[in-house]
Amino acid sequence: MTTAVRPARQARPTRPAWVEKPKPVTQAGKAVAIVVLLVLVLVPFLVIISTSLASNQEVVDNGGWVIWPAHPTTRAYRQILDGGIVTQALGVSVGVTLVGTLFSLACTTFLAYALSRPKVFGAKPVLMLILFTFLFPPGMIPAFLLVKGMGLLDNYAALIAPVLINVFNLVVLRGFFQGIPEELYEAARLDGAGDWQTLWRIVLPLSKAALAVVGLFYAVSYWNAWFHASIYMNSDHWPLQQVLRTYVIGGAQIADTGASEAGMVSAPQTTQMAVLVIATVPILIVYPFLQKYFTKGVLTGAIKS
Amino acid sequence: MPTVTENRTGGGAVKPPIERTNPPNSRKTSGNHWWKRFQSSRTLVLLMLPGLAYFLLFHYGAFVGNVVAFKEYVPFDGLWASPWVGVENFSRMFGDADFWHATWNTLAIALLQLVFFFPVPLAIALLLHSLTSDLLRRFVQSVVYLPHFLSWVIVVALFQQVLGSTGLLNSVLGDAGLHSVDIIGNPDAYKPLVVAQVVWKDAGWGTIIFLAALMQVDEQSYEAAAIDGAGPWRRFWHVTLPSIRPVVVLLLIMRLGDVLSVGFEQMLLQRPTVGPAAGEILDTFVFWQGLVGGDTGYAAAAGLFKGVVGAALVFAANKVAHRLGEQGIYK
Incomplete structure (x- = not known):
């Protein structure tokens, strides 16, 4: 049975007839290159996760590192999630x-939709105005003075409002909306739908993939942001990335873990790695959903325009 | 109105009545007069407002704040009441060795990135494109795209944990009885290190655009070349490379136009580990002078200088592209 299936599968012309069969050396070279790529990307993750799950003793015995924990424990996680700074x-x-994602996605969608329709009052100058910001960003100091002048220091709005719309995401969505056949808009109009109803009933349901990609891009960038928090927010309102920055890159101890005193405190290495993992996990969770759309040309189509 | 009911019931015969009655009609209402056009699209104009307000306030409004570059900023007086000092901030900047040092570091890192980062995504894309197994290709793609979505904090932390003095690499070297290597915190190793980080984070993601370009290459050109006796290497040279040249040129131009930006967050995170002599770039110079040092007007001058030169470079790079007969970023 299997012998009958296998040759048939191999015979499937994944390689056109005119392509010569690659030399074994080339094949081996490619295999090595791929393994090297995978190892370079994946091994740091493995080590970080393993170390975060190891016991203190094991980490100390191994000189600070564990490739595979002998007795996995979630103590480091329980400790930092126990109501302290990290929590x-x-x-x-x-x-x-x-x-942030909700507001960004809504505003980007509205703007992209208005800019994608023909003959909208003011659409052309508005588009020029927006594209020009790409060429000449306002600069760090003026942006800071503006946020300060608006009284937004130590206000969570300072982490969202200044980065509300990303021009690239706007262009992606606008391109996608423009790709919707004009007949559908025409049909909606004939059915008596206004622009708002058309957006809600026709455009959005057809644009789920594009909206998912743009929404996930926004979510990832909000999750990963730390610079604005470091200049606008007091330290008790910091997001996780900024805490990670001070405690892992800066090397400070995690002072307030919420756990009881000295004896309970985990080896800094395991705790640091646990924070690192917690900051990374949401990305790993949404990643497969993002990944799904890369191949669909949602982005590449827009990049070209 | 009658056309609407007719269409609803009429089903198949939708098109002719629309084309006869509606386009002239809609052109009349949404035609030349701006008030009519406003009237007919006021829902859309309304939808545009939040986004427009954002750009006007946080881009153009903030941009106005660049006047502080011509002032001596006194926090108590605020932006508008602070005294004017003309171009004093700029003349001071041009005589500041630290500023030129930061500029030099920026350009050096940009050059290293151009030489050592730029070709990597192309190489990986060619490797991926040559794989005949779809499954394997998609798996490798998924893995190499991943680091792009991690924050710089995480990437820098990973590098410190792997390459630091007590990190993975050195404990492996120590176990093998070899000398430890001093990478993190070593000013001499800083520039190669930051380029390596960019390669690790973004080389995989960078393949996406090259892969798209490679997919577009006409399969028949390869076949024709093969029939004419071209081996794999000559097919690559005479078919693949010319086909993806516009993309390569476009990316090069974009990189050249953006040469003064070499990764603010990445550099800001690591400047303390190596000190300003090795780690200061233009963006971190602005940050340290202005937001840490409180020399707001001076920092804004440096930022404005960077912005103006950057915009000029984009213009210039685009001009060059047009001269070379390529498309460029805009027309």
């Missing part, structure tokens, strides 16, 4: 990501 920062990150 609070996690809450800030989740909140800013959810609210």
Whole structure:
């Protein structure tokens, strides 16, 4: 049975007839290159996750590193998620990501839709105005002075409003909306639908893939942001990435873990790695959903325009 | 109105009545007069407003704040009441060795990135494109895209944990009885290190545009070349490369136009580990002078200088592209 199936599968012309069969050396070279790529990307993740799950003793015995924990424990996680700084920062990150993504996606969609329709009053100058910001960003100091002048210091709005719309995402969505056949708009209009109803009933349901990609892009960028938090927010309102920055890159101890004193404190290495993992996990969770759309040309089509 | 009911019931015969009655009609209402056009699209104009307000406030409004570059900023007086100092901030900047040092670092890192980062995505894309197994290709793609979505904080932390003095690499070297290597915090190793980080984070993601270009190459050109006796190498040279040249040129131009930006967050995170002599770039110079040092007007001058030169470079790069007969970023 299997012998009958296998040759048939191999005979499937994945390689056109005119392509010569690659030399074994080439094949081996490619295999090595692929393995090297995979190892370079994946091994750091493996080590970080393993170390975060190891016991203190094991980490110390191994000179600070564990490739595979002998006795996995979630103690480092329980400790930092026990109501201390990391727990609070996690809450800030989740909140800013959810609210920010919602506002960003809504405003981007509205603007992209208006700019994608023909003969809209003011659409051309507005588009020029927006594309010009790409060429000449306002600069760090003026942006800071503006946020300060608006009284937004230490306000979570300072983490969202200044980065509300990303021009690239706007262009992606606008391109997608423009790709919807004009007949559908015409049909909606004949059915008596206004522009708002057309957006809601025709355009949005047809654009789920594009909206998902843009929404996930926004979510990832809100989750990963830390610079604005570092200049606008007091340290008790920091998101996770900024906490990670001070405690892992800066090397400070995680002072307030919420756990009881000295004896309980985990080896800094395991704790640091646990924070690192917590900051990374949401990305790993949404990643497969993002990945799904890359091949569909949602982005590449827009990049060209 | 009658056409609407007719269409609803009429089903198949939708098109002719629309084309006869509606386009002239809609052209009349949404035609030349701006008030009519506003009237007919006021829902859309309304939808545009939040986004427009954002760009006007946070891009153009903030942009106006660049006047601080011509002032001596006094926090108590605020932006508008602070005294004017003309171009004093700029003349001071041109005589500031630290500023030129930051400029030099920026250009050096940009050059290293151009030489050592730019070809990598193309190479990986060619490798991926040559795989005959769809499944394997998609798996490798998924893995190499991943680092792009991690924050710079995480990437820098990963590099420190793997290459640091007590990191993975050195504990492996130590176990093997070899000398430890000093990479993190070593000013001499800083520039190669930051380029390596960019390669790790974004080389995989960079393949996406090359892969799209490679997919577009006409399969028949390869076949014709093969029939004419061209081996794999000559097919690559005479078919693949010319086909993806516009993309390569476009990306090169974009990179050249953006040569003064070499990754602000990445550099800001690591400047403390190596000090300003090795780690200062233009963006971090602005940050340290203005937001840390409080020398707001001076920092804004440096930022404005960078912005003006950057915009000029984009214009210039685009001009060059047109001269070379390529498309460029805009027309």
